[in-house]
Amino acid sequence: MELEIRIIVVTGGGSGIGRPLVERFAQESPRGIVVVDRDADAAEAAVRQVGGLAVTADLTREAEVERVIAEADAHFGPVDVFCSNAGIVPPVGGFDAPDEGWQxxxxxxxxxxxxxxxxLVPAMAARGESNLLNVASAAGLLMSPGAVPYTVTKRRTS
Structure with a gap:
């Protein structure tokens, strides 16, 4: 897919795997890139490096996901690539991890x-050539006994 004319959103784009994803996407000269992170400083640092729009959000709430999409749309236009990368590791533990942590x-x-x-899908389907990219983790394939909630939720199947 040509990314040069695309609007790209990367969640968790301020650090971890997200930061190099942002950097790599930026090399393709997209029309716009939105770096979303719960850490405002990390999102701003990534944007200072590559350009684009930094958005601070708590993606555990649907209204926040919708706000991110609305901000991207208002700033650049409709989202073409939504890279769902955001993730957390703590709380760690086995099956005894607290319910709040699992949630x-x-x-x-x-x-x-x-x-x-x-x-996104209804509008993306109508426009065609849009993509949802969900980032999984090797930890979802290789059980990590000390981080069971992470392992379980980062697993993706095809």
């Missing part, structure tokens, strides 16, 4: 992707 992992690593798809 946090579920909300950011599963439901945030679904919320983005629900908000």
């Amino acid at each position: 946090q992992h579920w909300n950011i690593q599963v439901m945030a992707h679904m919320c983005a798809a629900r908000a």
Whole structure:
């Protein structure tokens, strides 16, 4: 896919795997890139490096996912590539991890992707040539006994 004329959103784009994703996407000279992170400083640092728009958001809430998409749309136009990369590691532990921790992992690593798809797919399908990219983790394939909630929620199947 040609990225030069695309609007790209990268969640969790301020650090971890997200930061190099942002840097790589930026090399393709997209029309616009939106760096989304719960850490405002990290998102701003990435944008200072590559240009674009930094958005601070808590993607565990559907309204925040919708706000990110609306801000991207208002600033650059309709989103062409939505890279759902955001994820959390803590709280760590086994199956004894607290329910709140499990819920946090579920909300950011599963439901945030679904919320983005629900908000974007109808318009993307109508335009054609748009993409949802969900970033999984090797930890989802190789069980990490000390981080069971992460392992479970970062697993993707085809």
